[in-house]
Amino acid sequence: MKILVxxxxxxxxxxxxxxxxxxxxxxxxxxxxxxxxxxxxxYLNEHAHEAVLILSDINMPGxxxxxxxxxxxxxxxxxxxxxxxxxxYGDEENYQSAMRLGADDFLTKPVEFNLxxxxxxxxx
Amino acid sequence: xKFRTNLILLLFFPVFADAxxxxxxxxxxxxxxxxxxxxxxxxxxxxDYYEESNIDSAFYxxxxxxxxxxxxxxxxxxxxxxxxxxxxxIGLGKYAEALQYVLDxxxxxxxxxxxxxxxxxxxxxxxxxxNRLLLLAYTHHMFAIIMRETQNxxxxxxxxxxxxxxxxxxxxxxxxxxxxxxxxxxxxxVNKLDxxxxxxxxxxxxxxxxxxxxxxxxxxxxxxxxxxxKNNPSLSLEYFHKGVxxxxxxxxxxxxxxxxxxxxxxxxxxxxxDSALFYSMQSLQTIKQLGVVRWYRVNLGxxxxxxxxxxxxxxxxxxxxKYQELxxxxxxxxxxxxxxxxxxxxxxxxxxxxxxxxxxxDKISYQNSIRTRVFLGSTGVLLLLAFIFYRNNRQKQKxxxxxxxxxxxxxxxxxxLIQSEKxxxxxELTAGIxxxxxxxxxxxxxxxxxxxxxxxxMNAELNKGxxxxxxxxxxxxxxxxxxxxxxxxxxxxxxxGMLQHSRAGSGQKEPTxxxxxxxxxxxxxxxxxxxxxxxxxxxFETAFDETIGKINVLPQDLGRVILNLINNAFYxxxxxxxxxxxxxxxxxxxxxxxxxxxxLITIRDNGTGIPEKVLDKIFQPFFTTKPTGLGTGLxxxxxxxxxxxxxxxxxxxxxxxxxxxxxxxxxxxxP
Numbered sequence: 001m002k003i004l005v006x007x008x009x010x011x012x013x014x015x016x017x018x019x020x021x022x023x024x025x026x027x028x029x030x031x032x033x034x035x036x037x038x039x040x041x042x043y044l045n046e047h048a049h050e051a052v053l054i055l056s057d058i059n060m061p062g063x064x065x066x067x068x069x070x071x072x073x074x075x076x077x078x079x080x081x082x083x084x085x086x087x088x089y090g091d092e093e094n095y096q097s098a099m100r101l102g103a104d105d106f107l108t109k110p111v112e113f114n115l116x117x118x119x120x121x122x123x124x
Numbered sequence: 125x126k127f128r129t130n131l132i133l134l135l136f137f138p139v140f141a142d143a144x145x146x147x148x149x150x151x152x153x154x155x156x157x158x159x160x161x162x163x164x165x166x167x168x169x170x171x172d173y174y175e176e177s178n179i180d181s182a183f184y185x186x187x188x189x190x191x192x193x194x195x196x197x198x199x200x201x202x203x204x205x206x207x208x209x210x211x212x213x214i215g216l217g218k219y220a221e222a223l224q225y226v227l228d229x230x231x232x233x234x235x236x237x238x239x240x241x242x243x244x245x246x247x248x249x250x251x252x253x254x255n256r257l258l259l260l261a262y263t264h265h266m267f268a269i270i271m272r273e274t275q276n277x278x279x280x281x282x283x284x285x286x287x288x289x290x291x292x293x294x295x296x297x298x299x300x301x302x303x304x305x306x307x308x309x310x311x312x313x314v315n316k317l318d319x320x321x322x323x324x325x326x327x328x329x330x331x332x333x334x335x336x337x338x339x340x341x342x343x344x345x346x347x348x349x350x351x352x353x354k355n356n357p358s359l360s361l362e363y364f365h366k367g368v369x370x371x372x373x374x375x376x377x378x379x380x381x382x383x384x385x386x387x388x389x390x391x392x393x394x395x396x397x398d399s400a401l402f403y404s405m406q407s408l409q410t411i412k413q414l415g416v417v418r419w420y421r422v423n424l425g426x427x428x429x430x431x432x433x434x435x436x437x438x439x440x441x442x443x444x445x446k447y448q449e450l451x452x453x454x455x456x457x458x459x460x461x462x463x464x465x466x467x468x469x470x471x472x473x474x475x476x477x478x479x480x481x482x483x484x485x486d487k488i489s490y491q492n493s494i495r496t497r498v499f500l501g502s503t504g505v506l507l508l509l510a511f512i513f514y515r516n517n518r519q520k521q522k523x524x525x526x527x528x529x530x531x532x533x534x535x536x537x538x539x540x541l542i543q544s545e546k547x548x549x550x551x552e553l554t555a556g557i558x559x560x561x562x563x564x565x566x567x568x569x570x571x572x573x574x575x576x577x578x579x580x581x582m583n584a585e586l587n588k589g590x591x592x593x594x595x596x597x598x599x600x601x602x603x604x605x606x607x608x609x610x611x612x613x614x615x616x617x618x619x620x621g622m623l624q625h626s627r628a629g630s631g632q633k634e635p636t637x638x639x640x641x642x643x644x645x646x647x648x649x650x651x652x653x654x655x656x657x658x659x660x661x662x663x664f665e666t667a668f669d670e671t672i673g674k675i676n677v678l679p680q681d682l683g684r685v686i687l688n689l690i691n692n693a694f695y696x697x698x699x700x701x702x703x704x705x706x707x708x709x710x711x712x713x714x715x716x717x718x719x720x721x722x723x724l725i726t727i728r729d730n731g732t733g734i735p736e737k738v739l740d741k742i743f744q745p746f747f748t749t750k751p752t753g754l755g756t757g758l759x760x761x762x763x764x765x766x767x768x769x770x771x772x773x774x775x776x777x778x779x780x781x782x783x784x785x786x787x788x789x790x791x792x793x794x795p
Contacts, residue, residue: 009563009567011567011607011611014603014604014607015567015570015571015574018571018574018578018600018604019570019574021578059651059654061650061662061663061664062663064661088562088563109562109566110566110569110570111566111570113570
């Protein structure tokens, strides 16, 4: 399973690579990283249909995670990939917008990695 | 009639002096009083009882007595309760209304015609001299308190002295004692400790000789503070304890909360964790009984801060966080209301100034008409005219003196507003800071957890004998520890930055990394706005000249300017985005550049721009285009002063309405 993680904090890459160390080693999961909404879109353009799951932060400078979600769900993929939103602002408003735009799940920071692993396994 | 009232009071006195709580029967007696004068006398008693123990009740009875006196045309009694109303209003932070009352009382008591306009009793000590002059002293005292609470120390001292002078002339020792008591505090404020001690000791001696000891607690607190400043801690501690005892006895909650508060401060300064917490908590309990007081020195905000600092010293994380949050919350709301109240206060002083200017104008037109008559009239009139000119001139001089006075008051208010603006911007930052700290903390937690798992795996590999794999894991653990350290430092820098922002500033220039400063405030401003307004979003970019290195600036002040300009930029792009122009992408850019002996910092936004007709006003104090309540109108004028006067630099603006605004800070730079 290929997962694209979108977050403006670059250390997220190291963190995910270590948290999913075993899964990556056993080739159950493969990760790609983008550090802005714009980067994520260009990655998706170049690697069409590769990523089956996208994990995106909402609060990023420039294109926000919600805008990215809108682009992905409306324009890019048929069938669209699963998109999970992650945010530090776990408020009702963000949650509603994410759901309206078609997010498949909504997580609040700090991310509970064991919970995330369980969710990813059910999708895979 | 008077006899009966006194009897009622005498009957009740022992009961509630012990119980600390007023029995309902006295309030019933007030409601069911047979006539106005009896009701006034009971109301007066109730006011005195609540004056320093509950602000809302005190305000209520001051208003009641005022109405009763007004209804019965007891002019001086009315004036007396206007002063008392003003006193409670100051405690509530409503300086403008208080000032209006006090100015009105001045008009009444400065008029000798009102000498005998009252038969009702005013002050709690019976007085048989001129009640009007005693009231004049009292009104000067009240005016001085307004000046104190709005940080106008010069005027404050002047008016206490006037009050004291009158009190001595008319031989009313209690009034003199109260003026001296407050002068002790004023002189402590300006750090003239010998004068402070002289006045405060006078107040102490006079109180000890008198049977009026209501304010002895406050006198002891001030003596404690003065002795602490004079490096005499044991004496200071003794006075604070005496302050507690006597304030309790006198049911003076104000004095009691002050005594506890300064005991708390005393032990905080000495690192005595248990006592610091105990007295701060006592102070908190007492101040809550007083109601929502906004006294500048001891209020709910300063008391919460004291409790928070005590918990911090004890390393009690849960309580620490709770009170830290309460401190920020209460202080934030107090500062907001303080800005509002000071602005209203400023408006009243401004009105007074305008009124005086109008008096001036009227006088000039009056003079002109007289000149015309002189031209037509005979020389005999000239003589009379000379006299009129002479008199006008004298009046003009008087008006000038008052104008100058009002102006100096205005200046003082302005400096106070500037301090409030600094605090308000800290409040705005709080949300951004919380978010900025949350991110690094998440990393610290995550990387330490994952390292723990890695160590288990490494041990397993070692047991299996796979040294290479174990080494690879050890390498990862080391990398994680570096990450933890990096994010810990990041959080540390944010907290340090926050502390720096709230500090008044040492006034010393320090070598500062301009790029780091810009980056820090850009992120704080962005996340602060983002946390306040969930829909807010904008692209921000930085273009830093890495060759700048460190240059000598006032870091807090310059940070404030950058924060202000960035906040304005984000505001402008948000406003333009509301216009929903197709294809509009909000963007804010911060650029630094080193150039021939100067460093340039440019903050550019593609927002609404500044209309040409207001462009020459934007650096003026109190000018703002934001809706009421959203801006103080001081941000840019303060920024301008910091850059030009504080750094000898320049602040320039380039703008096109509807397209962009670009502010450039130019700082002289010595390599």
